[in-house]
Amino acid sequence: MNKQSNASIPQSSKTAAVSRVRQRTRLRLIAAAESVMARHGVEGATIQAITEEAELGIGTFYNHFESKEELAKAVFALRAEGLGKVLDFISGKYKDPAKAIGYIQRTYVERSLADPIWGWFLIRAEFALRQYDETFRDRARTDILRGIQAKRFTCSNCIETAITVTLSSLFAVTKQILEGRADKAAAMELNELLLRMYGLSAEEAAKLARSPLPDFDAMLKEAGPRP
Amino acid sequence: MNKQSNASIPQSSKTAAVSRVRQRTRLRLIAAAESVMARHGVEGATIQAITEEAELGIGTFYNHFESKEELAKAVFALRAEGLGKVLDFISGKYKDPAKAIGYIQRTYVERSLADPIWGWFLIRAEFALRQYDETFRDRARTDILRGIQAKRFTCSNCIETAITVTLSSLFAVTKQILEGRADKAAAMELNELLLRMYGLSAEEAAKLARSPLPDFDAMLKEAGPRP
Structure with a gap:
């Protein structure tokens, strides 16, 4: 603030005013989009319907957003902020972090289920995820049941x-490593966490997950083709 | 088999032969797609390049697949089958299901990282998932750190x-409930599993996750707006 010369103050106030007007128009578009999406769904909300609801011209829309998808992201962010306020409240209310995180997680799910717009974002995951789930679900069930039967x-x-949990987190962790957002050790850490979740002690989960990975290609080759 | 009259055998053999030829052509298209995708990526693999690789006409392609995406799904299924064979081998090799599932999970990640086509399917999850992760990651970190600090x-x-694990499974479970593939109790079950994973005993995780959810809307209203 000290660096600012007196001469620049009027100009900067004007800029701030322009910026406030711009911000208000942006929020009007987001509010209109939320309202239209609540009535017609995200797919059914046209840019025209949104600008009519906001009582603004189509040109104004394109001054603020490049596409309906970009506006949808802004709606998502605002929704997330609203949900975040409730979650922060819960976080502040309970001294026991285990209790707090439980209430937070369950409230998150309940809120998501009650909000059609939020739900739309969650459902909009593409075919890879569903295909992946169908491909591995039966296999995962067999492996987990085997563990339960063996106590x-x-x-x-x-x-x-x-x-x-197993499939969605395997998918997410592999994706993060592929995108360079996690390092390869995350595969071991994930295995450790899942083994704890299945009921192993923290010690045993850590030991098993950190044991060296055998060379299964060599072993499979040695075992020969299946009869 | 007994119901089949002798007269129908030639016809049925002919049908079987046609079906075998059809299946072979389909597999040729899938093999060609795998090969082109390995060289040019899934996006870069055109239908023309695939049919040229298979030495078949474009018309033949459309006799078997409606779109490149449908062919991509078939490639995905074949890849999954190959990976499945390795995972089955591991599953059969180890008596201890905890050891087996650990090797399975880590092999799954290693294989996915080594296979550019498989990786493409994993990375191809749309903006909702990434946006969602960015929105909640910091918040989740705060809550988990709080639990660690409180021992x-x-x-x-x-x-x-x-x-x-927390974010991807919250996303996946909520999505399943919204799609009617899981019932609402899954939210409690997920919370129970995650609390175990964070380090709580099975008993305490079950008790906390199954306690009634307070009415946070009423509580937030009573607390009034934040200063």
């Missing part, structure tokens, strides 16, 4: 949810 | 991976 795992009342 | 959680060496 190594203790999650008999939540097998389907355990499968979902 | 309620014990996963200090794997915070980022624990966040990824």
Whole structure:
């Protein structure tokens, strides 16, 4: 602030005023989009319907957003902020972080289910994810059931949810490594966390997950083709 | 088989032969697609390049697949089958299901990282997923760190991976409930599993996750607006 010369103050006030008007128009478009999307869904909300709701011209829309998708992201961010406020409140309310995180997670799910716009964002995951789930779900069930039968795992009342956690986190962690957002050690860490979740002690989960990975290609070759 | 009359055998053999030829052509297209995709990526593999590689006409392509995306799904399924064989081998090799599932999970990640085509399917998750991760990652980190500092959680060496498991499984479970593929109780089951993963005992995780959810809207209203 000290660096600013007196001469620049009027100009900067004017800029600030322009910026405030711009911000208000932007928020009007986002509010209109939320309202139209709540009535017609995100797909059904046209740019025309949104600008009519906001009582603004189509040109004004393109001064603020490049596409409907960009506006949808802004709606998503605003929704997330609203949900975030509730989650912050819960976080501040409970001293026990285990209790707080539980309430936070379940509130997150309940809110998502109650909000059609938020739900649209969640459902809009593309075919790879669904195809992937169909491909590996039965296999994961077999492996987890085997652990339960051998009394190594203790999650008999939540097998389907355990499968979902397993598959969605394997997908997400591999994706992060591929994108360079996590390093390869994340595969071991994930295995350790999932083994704890299945019911192994922290010590045993760490030991198993950190043991060296055998060379299965060589072993498979040696075993020869299946009969 | 007994119901089949003798008269129909020639016809049925002919049908079987046609079906075998059809299946071979289909596999030739899939093999060609795999080869072109390995060289040029899935996006860069044109239908023309694939049919040229298979030495077949474009018309033949459309006799088998409606679009490149449909062919990509078939490639995905074949890749999954190959990976599945390795995972089945591991599953059969180890008596301890905890050891087996660990090797399976880590082999899955290693194979996915080594295969550019498989990686393409994993990376191809759309903006909602990434936007969602960016929105909630910092918040999740705060909540998990709070649990570690209070010595309620014990996963200090794997915070980022624990966040990824938390966010990807919250996303996936909510999506499943919205699509009617899981019931609402899955939210509690997920919370129970995640609390175990953070380090709580199975008993305490079950108790906390199954406690009634307070009415946070009413509580937030009573607390009034933030200063």
